[in-house]
Amino acid sequence: MHSDVRRWFLFCSFLTITRAFYxxxxxxxxxxxxxxxxxxxxxxxxxxxxxxxxxxxxxxxxxxxxxxxxxxxxxxxxxxxxxxxxxxxxxxxxxxxxxxxxxxxxxxxxxxxxxxxxxxxxxxxxxxxxxxxxxxxxxxxxxxxxxxxxxxxxxxxxxxxxxxxxxxxxxxxxxxxxxxxxxxxxxxxxxxxxxxxxxxxxxxxxxxxxxxxxxxxxxxxxxxxxxxxxxxxxxxxxxxxxxxxxxxxxxxxxxxxxxxxxxxxxxxxxxxxxxxxxxxxxxxxxxxxxxWDMYFVAQDESSKVHWLAIVNSLVISGLLTAVVAVIFARTIRGDIKGYKEGGLEEGKAKIKRVRGTRSPRKSAEKGGRLEQLGEVDVEEDISSDEESIEDITGWKLIHGDVFRSPPYGGLLAPLVGSGMQLVFMAAGLLTLSCFGVLNPSFRGGYISVGMGLFVVAGLFSGYFSSRVYKTFGGQLWQKNVLVTGTLIPGLLFATVFILNLFVWAQASSTAIPFGTLIGLLVLWLFIQLPLVYVGGWYGFVIVGAWSHPIKANVIPRQIPLQSWYSKSIQTVLLAGFIPFAVIFIELMFVFKSLWQDKSAYYYMFGFLGVVSIILIITVIEVTIVVTYAQLCSENYHWWWQSFLIGGSSSIWIFGYLFWYYFAKLHISGFVSSLLFFCYGFLACAVYGLLTGTIGFLSAYAFVRRIYGAIKAD
Known part of the structure; x- marks a missing residue:
């Protein structure tokens, strides 16, 4: 894992040299x-x-x-x-x-x-x-x-x-x-x-x-x-x-x-x-x-700060990597080893008593008196559904409930599918930008290519959404495809259309022409939606659901009282601060390029590519650590939690956006302020959907890995 990270970092560092060259x-x-x-x-x-x-x-x-x-x-x-x-x-x-x-x-x-x-x-x-x-x-x-x-x-x-x-x-x-x-x-x-x-x-x-x-x-x-x-x-x-x-x-x-x-x-x-x-x-x-270098000379002065941001990101990500390594290499491995020695086999646990110890269990009453097991070797099978076993605690104790389908899974599946659509689009844009295909000479290319990638990625959206939906036990895959293809694009289109009414009233060229809106509507309904349908059909009918290593119990286990810091709101806010700390220095340059140096945003793609890789690694590691802590507290409702943890840094980014508006910008007028905050909110929501999907999939892979390990004996 460490060697892969180093190779990716060296590769992305090389890409910073391009700086969107011709x-x-x-x-x-x-x-x-x-x-x-x-x-x-x-x-x-x-x-x-x-x-x-x-x-x-x-x-x-x-x-x-x-x-x-x-x-x-x-x-x-x-x-x-x-x-x-x-x-x-x-x-x-x-x-x-x-x-x-x-x-x-x-x-x-x-x-x-x-x-x-x-x-x-x-x-x-x-x-x-x-x-x-x-x-x-x-x-x-x-x-x-x-x-x-x-x-x-x-x-x-x-x-x-x-x-x-x-x-x-x-x-x-x-x-x-x-x-x-x-x-x-x-x-x-x-x-x-x-x-x-x-x-x-x-x-x-x-x-x-x-x-x-x-x-x-x-x-x-x-x-x-x-x-x-x-x-x-x-x-x-x-x-x-x-x-x-x-x-x-x-x-x-x-x-x-x-x-x-x-x-x-x-x-x-x-x-x-x-x-x-x-x-x-x-x-x-x-x-x-x-x-175009003449337009970027002023930005060259801030290169040291960019590298400071990257070093800051690497330090935080490195600490998290060490924590995850400890969890995998020592804690989980030790838990799995002890669990196998106890012996889990089809819901049965074997507890081996050691000579010289007194069994806490009492035997059956014989001849009117109660006999106790003494200093003998005893090995007996005990049903985990009938007996309380002190040797099995934490995340191992909820193995029968951890893969239970979450509530509102019919909503989570389309969100994950839409998130994969955004992951594909973002990866394509960053790659093309770092290699110079998207550069300042291609005026409007960033948005045009992004829209094209988003539409084509409808295949991925339908595929992942349908597989997650079937994994949750869903049967109406056509309905899931419809929700996937219309939920996020529909909300975005409706919001942009309403905001456009305010801009039209100002006779501004920022307003999207009515013909362009109709074109976007046709692109969405007649191209993207069929692609979502094809991907959904393939994912649901041909490939099918992901298999779980352990089947869920019929009766759900009662979750014990949770600590204050492990409750959803507190956990989301605390966990989201770490990815935000990785990118907040680079965010300063992103905001400055978007709202102040409007012609200089291509300059940052090299640095942004490096920080994005580090951000993704950080989101994965934070989600794994928080999910592991949640399972250790015997809380098996991790599906939604992992998605929210992955996207939680968007809350901090939106708060940072508020601070930047009042501290750095001089935007005046109701319509301009409305556009700033509404489009800022949409950008944060899209970012949260993307990172939330990454967090969900990484947590799912982690949970499958550890419970698959205790299943394999």
């Missing part, structure tokens, strides 16, 4: 000099809210003109076809009017002048106040804001750029809002590999965006700033009132400009001019296959 030569796009490079606009998002919006649908940006780009078939305003993962993550990618030509620098170029009313202006102010950033895409790279490390030795990227700035002239003053109506686009390129490079073609290895706010004044006839490098004032989002339409007496001394209602329809407008600059710069040291 596979060289895969999907490389090279450009010749003068070739048009399309720029796509996607969405705006913020760390302070869960709501995203399509950039092209914002009321204060330049609408698409619908013209065809030179040397290209792309039409401005055309939406790209997206995969399922892109749609679910809120992407809305559209061809823009920005023109980029490989090798051609543009110091200043006019895009458009867009008139906005007060309602559009209020929307712009709200987005700037909430810290929204825009995501543009060139050659599948998100436009980035560049920074340097604290020692100024390296540069790194943060995806997206700010829509504008909120400015306070004094601490007590009203905020002023300035929109970034000019962007400087820096395209960094490298000579293309192979034959393309010999032909003078280039590949893009960096896309930087430097936003700037430039006032309306001091512009030439073409709408370009006179001096784009020395801008004195920015473009403030402020509309002067239309005094002819409001009906307000502006000569009244009581009138103050701040009394103005921002969204009132007085016909006043503000014209925002948009311009951009383009520069191409060669990057000789950065190869195409390593171009």
């Amino acid at each position: 596979i060289p030569g895969f999907s490389i796009k090279s450009y010749r000099e003068g070739e048009t490079i399309p720029l796509f606009v996607n969405k705006v998002y913020s760390d302070n809210t869960e709501l995203q919006y399509a950039y092209s649908e914002l009321p204060f940006v330049c609408p698409p003109s619908g013209r065809t780009h030179a040397g290209s078939s792309l039409i401005s305003g055309t939406s790209l076809s997206l995969n399922l993962g892109e749609v679910l993550r809120g992407d809305r990618i559209m061809v823009s009017d920005y023109e980029l030509v490989m090798g051609n620098d543009e110091e200043a170029r006019y895009l458009c002048s867009h008139k906005v009313n007060r309602k559009a202006l209020k929307k712009a102010k709200d987005l700037i106040r909430d810290g929204y950033v825009a995501e543009w895409i060139v050659d599948n790279l998100p436009g980035a804001t560049s920074f340097v490390t604290t020692d100024k030795s390296r540069k790194y990227y943060a995806a997206g750029f700010k829509l504008g700035e909120e400015y306070y002239s004094s601490p007590n003053a009203e905020p002023q809002y300035f929109i970034n109506n000019h962007v400087t686009l820096v395209i960094r390129y490298h000579q293309a590999p192979g034959k393309d490079g010999q032909q003078g073609k280039k590949v893009i290895v960096g896309f930087e965006v430097f936003p700037k706010s430039i006032e309306v004044a001091n512009r030439d006839e073409g709408g370009l700033p006179v001096d784009i490098h020395n801008v004195e004032y920015g473009m403030e989002l402020q509309i002067s009132p239309n005094k002819t339409n409001t009906g307000v007496d502006y000569t009244d001394p009581s009138y103050l400009p701040e009394n103005e209602v921002e969204d009132m329809d007085d016909g006043a407008t503000l014209t925002i001019p948009y311009t951009y600059s383009v520069y191409f710069r060669e990057e000789e040291k950065l190869e195409w296959q390593n171009r």
Whole structure:
């Protein structure tokens, strides 16, 4: 066991080197000099809210003109076809009017002048106040804001750029809002590999965006700033009132400009001019296959903490491994050896009396007097169902009840089946991610592939659910298949649909389109459910139930009074803390990547793979230790308990999620908070189902092993 763990650890440590790398030569796009490079606009998002919006649908940006780009078939305003993962993550990618030509620098170029009313202006102010950033895409790279490390030795990227700035002239003053109506686009390129490079073609290895706010004044006839490098004032989002339409007496001394209602329809407008600059710069040291490294340099600084988390996990898991080794090597082996010496055979126990001892049992009365056995060798058979045997205690005493079918087994079986479905999906995602198949270039790939694996894993779900169901004595396997195929997916779909209603009301791109919901429904009912049925039929009819080494007694044994710490709630909470302690440091990075560094979560898959292996080992060991302690206290209701113990760390993770929300995040708004906690709860529930299934199966294997050992004589 120890050698297997070491091999797995070394293998997963090697996988951390990949860090979701690009596979060289895969999907490389090279450009010749003068070739048009399309720029796509996607969405705006913020760390302070869960709501995203399509950039092209914002009321204060330049609408698409619908013209065809030179040397290209792309039409401005055309939406790209997206995969399922892109749609679910809120992407809305559209061809823009920005023109980029490989090798051609543009110091200043006019895009458009867009008139906005007060309602559009209020929307712009709200987005700037909430810290929204825009995501543009060139050659599948998100436009980035560049920074340097604290020692100024390296540069790194943060995806997206700010829509504008909120400015306070004094601490007590009203905020002023300035929109970034000019962007400087820096395209960094490298000579293309192979034959393309010999032909003078280039590949893009960096896309930087430097936003700037430039006032309306001091512009030439073409709408370009006179001096784009020395801008004195920015473009403030402020509309002067239309005094002819409001009906307000502006000569009244009581009138103050701040009394103005921002969204009132007085016909006043503000014209925002948009311009951009383009520069191409060669990057000789950065190869195409390593171009995403710039987005991960900041995360490299935390690698030591990642390894600290792994060491912490190894220490806890190592201690548990030692405990389990002691239980197996000494305690259980000694119990089994003593039990065999006592001799268990078909419910009979043999007790061997040793010379020089007095038997505690009394013989039959003969001739009116009571004879006692003295100093003689006695060996007699005693029925364990009729006599109390002091030599047989603890887990050995409940051998006739330990495999008794649990209450509500018809619910436990579908949960275990759904858990195996999640195990298959999670293992596939981690494997593909660590080998670089799922990487940042495959936009939405993590969700799309995950959905595909989940649907295909319906076979495993039906198979394991039916076998567990038949093991519990169930007969209606079609009903079990229906429950397995609809219970967890149905609850997830219903929850997502209800939450989607709130997002629809906000006109956010986070909302799943109705057509996509119908597609997911069809995928569930017409593909996954039949696969669950096939797996269920094979598991129930062809393979059948697992056989138990000992048959259950007809009459269940009475369970003695349990200690306070061995009761279900206390045991679940205490046992769940250990797996949580294994992963809580890594959870900090997971939460940060999901809600703060939204473009960096691929970076962690190598570390996450190692910690996941350690977590699974810890869940197995904790479940075995707690199950053994429960059996030793003569409590044979271990089926549900093992499942709950395996998934109990999800309770601590959800509590940690609460702390992270209030201590680290600045999410505001009812809908955003609702989405955060509901999706967080669903994620914890899915995690608990997965680890609960692992705990259940490991406990079942453990119980079969020890009771099979005492059965074999």
